[in-house]
Amino acid sequence: MTLSGETPVRSGLDADVALAAGGDTSAFERLYQANVGRIHSLTRRMLGSHEADEVTQDIFVRTWQKLGQFRGESAFSTWLHRLAVNVVIEKRRSFAIQRERMTDDVNALDMLTVPAGRADLTVDFEHAIEQLPPGAREIFVLHDVEGYKHREIAVMLDIATGTSKRQLHRARMLMRKHLGGL
Amino acid sequence: MTMHEEWTDRLSEYLDGELSADEQRALESHLRTCAPCAAVLNDLKRVVARAQAAGTAARPPQADLWAGIAERIDASRTWAAGAGPVDNVTSFRGRAPRRIAFTLAQLAAAAIVIAAVSGGVAWQVAQPGRPEGLHYNSPEPSANPRSGRDTSSADLQVRPDDVHIETVGLADAQYDAAVADLEKALKTGRGKLDSSTIAVVEHNLEIIDQAINQAREALVGDPANTYLNSHLVEARRRKLDLLRRATALTTDMD
Numbered sequence: 001m002t003l004s005g006e007t008p009v010r011s012g013l014d015a016d017v018a019l020a021a022g023g024d025t026s027a028f029e030r031l032y033q034a035n036v037g038r039i040h041s042l043t044r045r046m047l048g049s050h051e052a053d054e055v056t057q058d059i060f061v062r063t064w065q066k067l068g069q070f071r072g073e074s075a076f077s078t079w080l081h082r083l084a085v086n087v088v089i090e091k092r093r094s095f096a097i098q099r100e101r102m103t104d105d106v107n108a109l110d111m112l113t114v115p116a117g118r119a120d121l122t123v124d125f126e127h128a129i130e131q132l133p134p135g136a137r138e139i140f141v142l143h144d145v146e147g148y149k150h151r152e153i154a155v156m157l158d159i160a161t162g163t164s165k166r167q168l169h170r171a172r173m174l175m176r177k178h179l180g181g182l
Numbered sequence: 183m184t185m186h187e188e189w190t191d192r193l194s195e196y197l198d199g200e201l202s203a204d205e206q207r208a209l210e211s212h213l214r215t216c217a218p219c220a221a222v223l224n225d226l227k228r229v230v231a232r233a234q235a236a237g238t239a240a241r242p243p244q245a246d247l248w249a250g251i252a253e254r255i256d257a258s259r260t261w262a263a264g265a266g267p268v269d270n271v272t273s274f275r276g277r278a279p280r281r282i283a284f285t286l287a288q289l290a291a292a293a294i295v296i297a298a299v300s301g302g303v304a305w306q307v308a309q310p311g312r313p314e315g316l317h318y319n320s321p322e323p324s325a326n327p328r329s330g331r332d333t334s335s336a337d338l339q340v341r342p343d344d345v346h347i348e349t350v351g352l353a354d355a356q357y358d359a360a361v362a363d364l365e366k367a368l369k370t371g372r373g374k375l376d377s378s379t380i381a382v383v384e385h386n387l388e389i390i391d392q393a394i395n396q397a398r399e400a401l402v403g404d405p406a407n408t409y410l411n412s413h414l415v416e417a418r419r420r421k422l423d424l425l426r427r428a429t430a431l432t433t434d435m436d
């Protein structure tokens with residue numbers, strides 16, 4: 001993108017960030033509209049569609065509260081995305097006990113629910129992500145969809161890099177199986 | 183583990199360029215003679231490609247969430263304007279740059295109200311005639327997307343003294359009715375499911391019921407515990423979700 005093409009867009013976003021930090025909710029709504037698709041996609045993939053709307057709202061409310069901490073050292077969208085990842089990880093931890101007890105079996109249900117005679121149905125890629133077990137899903141989303149490195153994921157999730165690599169491979173193999181005959 | 187399995191397990195690392203030079207050469211040598219591994223590698227490449235494509239294709243929510251966000255921002259401002267000087271716990275930004283804080287009691291009260299509202303959503307979305315399952319958002323733009331009903335700003339301003347723990351069971355009758363309807367529908371249609379599917383459903387329902395019972399028992403001794411309240415709401419929501427999905431399976435088989 002040329003500088004002449006980029007400058008007006010960035011200027012508009014920068015202005016909205018400054019206005020929003022000063023309490024202008026109209027400016028903040030523009031920031032919301034510009035970023036909600038990516039943030040909602042992140043939450044939906046990481047937490048599932050049932051949680052995505054509520055957590056997306058939580059993220060933008062948290063963003064509003066923390067706008068004063070944004071120093072402009074990175075793009076606003078990058079800062080927002082990292083904040084969103086942190087909120088999502090917090091949410092996941094808050095439900096960790098329950099998920100450990102239930103999710104694998106619930107997902108096993110999903111694996112059983114495609115009758116053999118209907119295996120030719122096209123399975124939506126997004127739906128397939130939602131069927132991954134939680135540990136594998138979050139690493140698949142962070143690494144393959146969002147582009148984080150294993151060492152970054154290890155820090156975010158407080159796990160070993162090797163665990164991140166193993167879970168990613170597990171996730172890819174499950175996606176391969178679930179999407180059967182890509 | 184066979185040599186074949188050993189290499190299969192390392193295909194992702196190979197794909198991501200994370201093997202040492204020696205390992206990479208050895209794997210490539212294996213791939214030349216192992217068609218199954220080569221096929222798996224090709225599939226994994228396609229999975230990664232689709233994931234990367236998905237990362238650039240953001241999909242907005244079906245409902246506009248802004249109304250709920252704006253409402254919560256306004257509520258925090260209203261709260262901030264009315265809050266006195268209290269212990270620093272959590273700060274909220276408002277129009278004014280001054281620092282506002284809330285006591286633990288205020289935060290606990292807010293969390294209980296939010297848990298109660300979430301519980302209300304759980305039964306509401308499961309009412310017969312609702313076309314899709316668990317959506318937190320009302321399709322009506324004037325309604326609060328977070329709660330699925332009209333404005334909750336009054337709830338958010340509730341004083342701690344006004345909070346009764348019974349609010350968590352706000353929708354017990356409706357929730358129980360929704361569960362009963364789904365259980366009845368599942369019972370009617372269970373003949374259409376194979377035994378292994380029924381076993382998985384029943385096993386999961388049993389686990390969820392245990393979680394609900396344990397949370398309820400724990401709340402008797404610690405009724406103000408916000409984690410337990412949210413845990414209970416989440417478990418109840420999961421039960422509805424599982425019942426809805428299992429019931430949907432029986433209709434899919436028609």
